Amino acid sequence: MIELVIKNYLDGHLSVPSFLERPQKSPESFVLFEKTSSAKNNYLPSSTFAFQSYAPSMYEAAVLNEAVKETVEGMIELDEISK
Template sequence: MIELVVKEFLDNNLNIPVLLEKEQKLTGKFVLLEKTGGTSRNQLHSATVAVQSYADSLYEAALLNQEIKNVMSNLIEVENVSGVHLNSDYNFTDTETKQYRYQAVFDINYC
């Protein structure tokens, strides 16, 4: 599962919690991963992964988002990952919980 590969990579490169599922009422800085789509052809796989950066202020969420983009550019160094491309990133503040967050979406090629 590419989500586990990305989680382990981010765990090793960030000093904040990296989650696959959001815990209720979690606050502070943390990252939430979600695979939003993918394809496979001739044993070559592609996944779209959203990385949400949560923080206590919009500024801190934007800084964390930038750090995520910098770190994710090195995911290519992981065995079986053949490409990492930033699809988009944007302010994605959660209007329901009023938590500040940014989201960076990556297209990842792997085998």
């Protein structure tokens, strides 16, 4: 399942935890992501995800968001990710 691939990658490359749904007891900073759509074309699956960064201040959330964007771009190294 691609969600687990992404979660494991984020958890291994970010200094904050990631979640697929908002936890009841949220840590001070974390990343929440969800699949917004999926499709299959020529037998190749594709998915679109939305990522949200949470932190104590808007500035810290913006800094975390930049780290998330950089980390997501790095996922191209995974065999399960093609673009």
